[in-house]
Amino acid sequence: MPTLITGGCGFVGINLAEAVLSKGEAVVLLDRRPLPDAARSALGKHRSPLTMVSGDARDTGALT
Secondary structure, X not given: OOEEEEOOOOXXXXXXXXXXXXXXXXXEEEEOOOOOHHHHHHHOOOXXXXXXXXXXXXXXXXXX
């Protein structure tokens, strides 16, 4: 089961995603902002699946 990280494109979210991906687990990042190119490149080096969802954590539809 993937780990959902809200605010995933911020400093804490990116570092948390790095830690989870490095353990071989899938990650879903939810944020209103796009993932910075440098972070996308760094996180893309992991073999674990990474999914970006554009949305707001206060929107129950986006969380579903």
